[in-house]
Amino acid sequence: MEIERARLREIRSRLPEAAKPLENALPRLVSLTVAEHAFTSFTYSLALAYNEVEAFTIAELHHRADDTVRIQDGMTASLGTWQAAEYASSLRLM
Secondary structure (H helix, E strand, O other), X not given: OOOOHHHHHXXXXXXXXXXXXXXXXXXXXXXXXXXXXXXXXXHHHHHHHHHHHHHHHHHHHHHHHHHHHHHHHHHHHHHHHHHHHHHHHXXXXX
């Protein structure tokens, strides 16, 4: 089995860029509002529900961004381990 470390490094380096849409979504979510001139009990309950959905969605986006960082850290550790294992298993003149 051959580990393509260069390819893994390339994928790892692109993870922050791949997570940018998550960062861009947060300000858009926060700036959304429920627009209504004359609140009725129905639209008021929708406004309350929206706030809960917004809070949940923001928390989920933060979790996904954290997941991206954990994946990147895991890839870094794996690359180092594979490189060290290949070095340890190769023959060298002393």
